[in-house]
Amino acid sequence: METLMALLVGLLFTVGTYMVLSKNIVRIILGTAIFSHGAHLLLITMGGLKGGAAPLLDQGNDAFVDSLPQALILTAIVINFGVTAFFLVLAYRGYTELGTDDMNQLRGNKDE
Amino acid sequence: MNNLVIFPMLIPVIAGLIMIVFRHQIKFQRVLSIVSVLAIAGVTGVLIHQVNVEGIQTIYLGGWKPPFGIVFVGDMFALILVLTSAIVAIACLFYAFSSIGKKRETFYFYAFVQFLLAGVIGSFLTGDLFNLFVCFEVMLLASYVLIALGGEKIQLRESLKYVLINVLSSMLFLISAGFLYGAVGTLNMAQLAERVAEAGQGGILTTIAILFLIVFGLKSALFLFFWLPGAYGAPPTAVAALFGALLTKVGIYALFRTFTLIFPHEPGITHTLLGIMAGATMLLGAIGAIAYQDIKRIVSYNVIVAVGFIIAGLAIFTTPSIEGAIYYLIHDMIAKALLFLLAGTVIYLTGQKWLKEVGGLIRHFPVLGWTFFIVVLALAGIPPLSGFIGKVLVTQGAIMEGSYVLAAIALGSSILVLYSLLKIFKNSFWGEAIMGKEEMEPLKMGMLIPCVFLAALSLAFGLGIEGISGYVTEAAKTLMDPSKYIDAVLYNQ
Numbered sequence: 001m002e003t004l005m006a007l008l009v010g011l012l013f014t015v016g017t018y019m020v021l022s023k024n025i026v027r028i029i030l031g032t033a034i035f036s037h038g039a040h041l042l043l044i045t046m047g048g049l050k051g052g053a054a055p056l057l058d059q060g061n062d063a064f065v066d067s068l069p070q071a072l073i074l075t076a077i078v079i080n081f082g083v084t085a086f087f088l089v090l091a092y093r094g095y096t097e098l099g100t101d102d103m104n105q106l107r108g109n110k111d112e
Numbered sequence: 113m114n115n116l117v118i119f120p121m122l123i124p125v126i127a128g129l130i131m132i133v134f135r136h137q138i139k140f141q142r143v144l145s146i147v148s149v150l151a152i153a154g155v156t157g158v159l160i161h162q163v164n165v166e167g168i169q170t171i172y173l174g175g176w177k178p179p180f181g182i183v184f185v186g187d188m189f190a191l192i193l194v195l196t197s198a199i200v201a202i203a204c205l206f207y208a209f210s211s212i213g214k215k216r217e218t219f220y221f222y223a224f225v226q227f228l229l230a231g232v233i234g235s236f237l238t239g240d241l242f243n244l245f246v247c248f249e250v251m252l253l254a255s256y257v258l259i260a261l262g263g264e265k266i267q268l269r270e271s272l273k274y275v276l277i278n279v280l281s282s283m284l285f286l287i288s289a290g291f292l293y294g295a296v297g298t299l300n301m302a303q304l305a306e307r308v309a310e311a312g313q314g315g316i317l318t319t320i321a322i323l324f325l326i327v328f329g330l331k332s333a334l335f336l337f338f339w340l341p342g343a344y345g346a347p348p349t350a351v352a353a354l355f356g357a358l359l360t361k362v363g364i365y366a367l368f369r370t371f372t373l374i375f376p377h378e379p380g381i382t383h384t385l386l387g388i389m390a391g392a393t394m395l396l397g398a399i400g401a402i403a404y405q406d407i408k409r410i411v412s413y414n415v416i417v418a419v420g421f422i423i424a425g426l427a428i429f430t431t432p433s434i435e436g437a438i439y440y441l442i443h444d445m446i447a448k449a450l451l452f453l454l455a456g457t458v459i460y461l462t463g464q465k466w467l468k469e470v471g472g473l474i475r476h477f478p479v480l481g482w483t484f485f486i487v488v489l490a491l492a493g494i495p496p497l498s499g500f501i502g503k504v505l506v507t508q509g510a511i512m513e514g515s516y517v518l519a520a521i522a523l524g525s526s527i528l529v530l531y532s533l534l535k536i537f538k539n540s541f542w543g544e545a546i547m548g549k550e551e552m553e554p555l556k557m558g559m560l561i562p563c564v565f566l567a568a569l570s571l572a573f574g575l576g577i578e579g580i581s582g583y584v585t586e587a588a589k590t591l592m593d594p595s596k597y598i599d600a601v602l603y604n605q
Binding site: 020028032036038040045047068072075076082090091097 | 256263268269273276287
């Protein structure tokens, strides 16, 4: 199971990296979103994927899954959500003010 | 247990939250932000005294004993940096009062400065790796807003790149933390240190250490500094000074913590790599500093040189070099804030950022000119000023360890730094006056006083080095001997 997850995480990182290296700002933001999915999946995988009950005490089993990575991921998801929302608005604002969504045209060497 | 340890982070959070409610009461926000920063400095002063008397102070949040809960640790190194951050923030805030403008002030400028401070101070004090990630994000989110606030074209353009780089490096941080948790099963720094030592830091752990090196290298502009010159040129002067003084230093602090506490067992690999990166950073930063004719660019590249120098002290990894790095870190926070403020003032007065279009400013603004001269000498490391002792100790450590190349690069880069800054001084303050005083913006006292304050501080730091040497020695001792930290956090309950 961990091997499969590792392959999936690797795939997500590959796609994310490819998208981040593209010209269009929206594709870049989508790339960071895919990248973050990869990171979150990696966190849950590193906590171990052995069978066990959901981490709720009244589930009554003696074996529970590790609850720490779940808390970490929950935190990371929220942070990432905030940053992505800010990034999207920034890209929109940049598009209206600068008139382009092409990163090549945002180099800014002309006035320097 | 000492409840005071959480206060340096708690005060700016509360102050920032109050400021959000009083959006239009600018006077109130100004007073509150100064009160908050002074309170941080006061509490930290008390804590430093306590650490000096009783040893490392800790607080277990929620009463959970480590390693199960989050722990905040005030050791001498962290507390010195908190105090310096608070002092630098006072100067930057005073500068902001007269320069930032009403438009930004009503859009939560002071609140975001408080949140930035909370993130920075939280990063210094936390004793938990994932909590460090969260504090980094608090700091970074505030810095995203501060860099874009105002919405000028250059700000939007550069903030897009700045946000992208930091989102990616945060993801890398998360990945590295995940790997480390998978490898040793804890996130508490003291317990991490213990378990990594037990496991003997084999191949996997050294790989994770190098991942952390990349993450913090991106944050602190160590070798991976390509994002910095553009990003630090975009925001207004007071914000750029805060960034130049605080943001990269948090990355440096994280590097120090990681490579003295958690991963000190394979110095042949990690510290050699640190040394190579530090040398390259100094060289490339110095080349950038002498190459440009744009005042903001020169100042930004000077930040990079200093990062290389401080990490060189860590890479050499002897007691004198670590001490020297701490001295230089404190000096650099003060001097870089001052340098950014002065460069920003020159650009504000003349409206020009190109060196060849300014000149003869010393006739109209003698105090400003001599303050600039002081910071030039301090950054180059001329004896009575603050940059000297750090440079001497790092070079001494390098020669004792036989790292002659690193010592040569460190001293050579000092000369190039001196040249790059004297170039600004000579071009903008000496020579023929290109503009008359009436053509320029008037110099406000509110801009001059913070600069003079920081210059006086730099001078006092250089002259009164014996007054603080005890504290710095204590900080270096704790860094060189991780068992003190581990005992204080895990066993001294």
